[in-house]
Amino acid sequence: MKPFFTFLCFISVFAFEMYAQEQLPLLQLIKDLEVRYDVKFSYSESDVEAVLVENPKADASLKTIITNLNETTLLNFKFLNDRYITISVIDKTISICGVLISEADGLPLMGASIVVENTQKGIITNADGEFELQAIPVNAAITISYLGYETLQLKAIQLRKQLNNSCETILLTERVEALNSILISKYLTTGLQKRIDGSTVLNTEKFGTLPGLTEPDVLQSIQALPGVESINESIANINVRGGTNDQNLMIWDGIKMYHSGHFFGLISAYNPYLTEKVEVTKNGTSSEFSDGVSSTINMFTKNNIDESVSGGFGANLLHADAFLQIPLSKKLAVHVSGRRSTTDVFSSPTYNKYFEKSFQDSELTTNSENISAAQQSSDFSFYDYSAKLLFNTNDNQKFRANVIGINNNLDYTESFENSEGETESKTSNLKQENLGFGANWNATWSDKFTTELSGFYSQYNVDALNNRAETDQSLTQANEVLETGVKLKGQLAINSNLSFLAGYAFNEIGVLYQTTVSAPSYDRTKKDVLLNHAAFAEVEYNKHNTYLRLGVRGNYFQKFNSFLVEPRINLRQKLSNHFALKLQGEFKNQTAKQRIDFQDDFLGVENRRWTLANEQLIKISKSKQASLGFEYNQNNWLFDVEGFYKIVDGITASNQGFYNNFQYVNANGNYQAQGVELLINKTAAKYSVWASYTYSVNNYEFNSITPSVFPNNVDVRHSTSIAASYQILKNLEASIGGIWRSGQPYTKPVEGNETIKSGNDTVVNYDTPNQENVDDFIRVDASLSSKIKLSNKVNGQLRIGVLNILNRKNTINRYFELNPENTDEALRVDNQSLGLTPNCSFRIIF
Structure with a gap:
C-alpha cells in the first residue's frame, strides 16, 4: 500500500503544479486574492474583463503575485497602502493580428474589414484571411465585418500579437438569413464580389482601381464583367448579352429609374459615394423582379x-x-x-x-x-x-x-x-x-x-x-x-x-x-x-x-x-x-x-x-x-x-x-x-x-x-x-x-x-x-x-x-x-x- 500511496501523492502534486500553470480570467483571480489576503482592488471592469493570466502558485506572497502581474500584463497594479490596490491601463499601444476563418467551411475570408473604432485605422484581410495592425491602443474596440457574416466586436488586448508572432484564429458565423452568400470575395478587384447565385456585387466603399476610372462609377464599373459592354461607349446604352439599354431594369433604393447617365450617357447619374452596393444579375433573377428582359x-x-x-x-x-x-x-x-x-x-x-x-x-x-x-x-x-x-x-x-x-x-x-x-x-x-x-x-x-x-x-x-x-x-x-x-x-x-x-x-x-x-x-x-x-x-x-x-x-x-x-x-x-x-x-x-x-x-x-x-x-x-x-x-x-x-x-x-x-x-x-x-x-x-x-x-x-x-x-x-x-x-x-x-x-x-x-x-x-x-x-x-x-x-x-x-x-x-x-x-x-x-x-x- 505504501508504494501506491506514494504514487498517488506524486500524481496529486504533479496535477496541482499543472493546474497552477493554467490560465484563468483576471477578474476571477482578483476575487480570489481579495478573499485570501483581505485586500481590496479598485478597477474598471471593462479594463480587466478580457484579460487572462497564469494561476499563481498556492504559496506565493501577495507582493510576488502583484509584481508578476505587472510584468505579464499591460495593466498597472499599484499599492495605495497595505490593503488597497489600484488597477489602471498603461498608456501604450500594441500590435494586433488575427486570421479570419469561415465557421461554415473552414476557409479563410479575404477582403474582410478590420476597423479600430473612433479612428481612421483599418485594414482588409489578405488572401489567407490574415491581418495585422501596428500601434493600436490597448483598450481600443475592434470591429470585424464581412458581407454575409455576423459582425464581431473585440477588445484590442484580445488580439494582441504574441512574442512568438502567433495570431488569434477568429471564426466568423454566417448570417442565418443570408442563404445567397458571397462565393468569391475579391472578384477582378477589391470591392467586386460574386454571389453563389451567379450575381455580382459591387461595394463602392471598398472598391479598388479599374483601368481608366477615377471613381467607382457604378455603371462604368459593371462593364468589367463578361457579357456586359457598351457598344458606343455610353452608359445610356449598356448591352447585356446582346440586349438593348432599355432592357436593363435599373432600381435605386427600390425606385425604378428611367434615366442612367449624365452628359447624355458618358458618366453615371448615380453618386457612387452614397451608393453602397450594386447587384448585377444577368440570368436566374429572383421572382421578386420583373421587367428588364436582359438584366437587373x-x-x-x-x-x-x-x-x-x-x-x-x-x-x-x-x-x-x-x-x-x-x-x-x-x-x-x-x-x-x-x-x-x-x-x-x-x-x-x-x-x-x-x-x-x-x-x-x-x-x-x-x-x-x-x-x-x-x-x-x-x-x-x-x-x-x-x-x-x-x-x-x-x-x-x-x-x-x-x-x-x-x-x-x-x-x-x-x-x-x-x-x-x-x-x-x-x-x-x-x-x-x-x-x-x-x-x-x-x-x-x-x-x-x-x-x-x-x-x-x-x-x-x-x-x-x-x-x-x-x-x-x-x-x-x-x-x-x-x-x-x-x-x-x-x-x-x-x-x-x-x-x-x-x-x-x-x-x-x-x-x-x-x-x-x-x-x-x-x-x-x-x-x-x-x-x-x-x-x-x-x-x-x-x-x-x-x-x-x-x-x-x-x-x-x-x-x-x-x-x-x-x-x-x-x-x-x-x-x-x-x-x-x-x-x-x-x-x-x-x-x-x-x-x-x-x-x-x-x-x-x-x-x-x-x-x-x-x-x-x-x-x-x-x-x-x-x-x-x-x-x-x-x-x-x-x-x-x-x-x-x-x-x-x-x-x-x-x-x-x-x-x-x-x-x-x-x-x-x-x-x-x-x-x-x-x-x-x-x-x-x-x-x-x-x-x-x-x-x-x-x-x-x-x-x-x-x-x-x-x-x-x-x-x-x-x-x-x-x-x-x-x-x-x-x-x-x-x-x-x-x-x-x-x-x-x-x-x-x-x-x-x-x-x-x-x-x-x-x-x-x-x-x-x-x-x-x-x-x-x-x-x-x-x-x-x-x-x-x-x-x-x-x-x-x-x-x-x-x-x-x-x-x-x-x-x-x-x-x-x-x-x-x-x-x-x-x-x-x-x-x-x-x-x-x-x-x-x-x-x-x-
Whole structure:
C-alpha cells in the first residue's frame, strides 16, 4: 500500500503544479486574492474583463503575485497602502493580428474589414484571411465585418500579437438569413464580389482601381464583367448579352429609374459615394423582379445609423460632389448627397473630349453653312441629389424614406443676320429629368419571419425646344413617364438552409409623348396607361454542396386581360472542393421600351423616347433565357465558363435604331443571342489579373420584312478584355487594361445605285442589312490611385485615369445620308469613340 500511496501523492502534486500553470480570467483571480489576503482592488471592469493570466502558485506572497502581474500584463497594479490596490491601463499601444476563418467551411475570408473604432485605422484581410495592425491602443474596440457574416466586436488586448508572432484564429458565423452568400470575395478587384447565385456585387466603399476610372462609377464599373459592354461607349446604352439599354431594369433604393447617365450617357447619374452596393444579375433573377428582359441592376444606399457624423467631398475635371451621413439620435439619421457639373464654369480637357463625343453629328456641330461657329454657342450643365431618412422604431422595425433627382440641361443659341441686316438669335433647349420617391418599412417578427412593405414614385421627362434660325420654325417635343409601385413581401427562414419568399406587387405606368410644330402648325399628343398586378413566390436552399432557388411570378395586365406566368431557376452544384456546375433560367416580360428617333428629334442629341406596349403595334416584350456553365476555383485562381441562349420576342423595328431600308417600318419580331463567356482571374493580396472573352451570335427575325433574318445592330461576335491591378505601396495602387472587340455591323448602300426616289423624296438605297462591320474596336486605359492620411479622422484620395491612352480613332457607328450637292451620291458618316481622355479626382473623407 505504501508504494501506491506514494504514487498517488506524486500524481496529486504533479496535477496541482499543472493546474497552477493554467490560465484563468483576471477578474476571477482578483476575487480570489481579495478573499485570501483581505485586500481590496479598485478597477474598471471593462479594463480587466478580457484579460487572462497564469494561476499563481498556492504559496506565493501577495507582493510576488502583484509584481508578476505587472510584468505579464499591460495593466498597472499599484499599492495605495497595505490593503488597497489600484488597477489602471498603461498608456501604450500594441500590435494586433488575427486570421479570419469561415465557421461554415473552414476557409479563410479575404477582403474582410478590420476597423479600430473612433479612428481612421483599418485594414482588409489578405488572401489567407490574415491581418495585422501596428500601434493600436490597448483598450481600443475592434470591429470585424464581412458581407454575409455576423459582425464581431473585440477588445484590442484580445488580439494582441504574441512574442512568438502567433495570431488569434477568429471564426466568423454566417448570417442565418443570408442563404445567397458571397462565393468569391475579391472578384477582378477589391470591392467586386460574386454571389453563389451567379450575381455580382459591387461595394463602392471598398472598391479598388479599374483601368481608366477615377471613381467607382457604378455603371462604368459593371462593364468589367463578361457579357456586359457598351457598344458606343455610353452608359445610356449598356448591352447585356446582346440586349438593348432599355432592357436593363435599373432600381435605386427600390425606385425604378428611367434615366442612367449624365452628359447624355458618358458618366453615371448615380453618386457612387452614397451608393453602397450594386447587384448585377444577368440570368436566374429572383421572382421578386420583373421587367428588364436582359438584366437587373439593383442599387442600394447605406442603410445603417452610425454613431458619429461622417461624409466626404471631392471634385474631378467634370464635376464636384459632397455627401453627409448625420445621426440625429441612436434611432434617427439623415443621409444627403449632391453633385454638380463644373462644365459651365471652365472647360477642361476632359470636358472638351466628352463634348466632342456626345454632340458629334448633332445640330450643335452640323449647322448650315449660313451659321458659322462664331455665331453659335452652347451651355451645358448637370446635377443630381439624393436624401434618405433612416428611422428605427425599435430593434425589430425599420422605416426608410428616400428621394433622388437627376437633371441634364443644354442651351444652344444661334445668331444670324436677317434680310434687313439686323442680328437675330434663337435659343434652343434640351432638358432631361428623373425624379424618384421611395419608402419601405421592414419588420422582424421573429428569428425566422420578416416582412417588408415598400412603395415608389418615379417621373422621367425629356423636354426639347428647337428654334430653327433659318426657317423661323419652332419644334417642341416632350416625353414623360410616370410610374407608381407598391410591394408587400414576406420571408420565412424555415431553418438555416431553407427559406421561403412570397409577395404581391402592383404597378401603374403612364407614358406620354408630344410633338408640336409652329410652321406649318402641327400637334400630336399620345398617352398610354397600363396597370399590372403580380404575385411571386420562391424557395431558396443552400446546404453543403448545393444551392437552389426556384421561383415563379404571375403577371396580370388589366388593360389586355392577359396573364403571364414566369418560372425561374438558379442552381449551383459543387462536384468537388474546387469544381462546380451552374444552371440558370428565367422567363421575363417588359411593357415599357424605347423608340429610336433620328436626326431632327431632340436637337439630334437625344433620340430615344419611352413608349408603352399596346399589344397592337407595340407588343409586350417576352424573354426566355437559359445558361449552363462551370467554375473552377483553387489557390485564388478562378476559371469561369458559361454558355447562354436568349430569345426576346416582341421587339419592334422602331426601337432598334436601324440605319437601313427598315428605318421607318412598323414591324414586330425577335432577336436570338447565343454564346459563351470565359473569365480567368488570379487574385492575391497585392494584385489581381484577369482576362475575359465572349463569343456570341445575335440575329434579328422579322417575318414581315425581307430578308427576315439578319445580324443584330449589337452583334459583336468577339469581345476580349485583359487587365491587371497592383498595389505598388501600401497606399498606392495602379491598374492597366485593354479592350478588343469586333466592329459593330452596318448597312452600306447598293453599289452603283446609292440613292432612289421614294415618292417626291430621294433617299439612300440600302443594301442587305448589317452585312458589313466597321473596324475592330481597340482601347487601352490606365489608372493610378493614392490614399493620403491627413489626420486621425480625415483621409484624402487622389486618382488619375486616362481613357484610350493610345489615342486610337475607333468608329463606333456608321451610316449614310444623302449628299445635298449630288442627290445621286450617299455620304458616309462615322461616329467616333472618345479620343485620349485624361481625368483626375481628389477627395476628402471624414
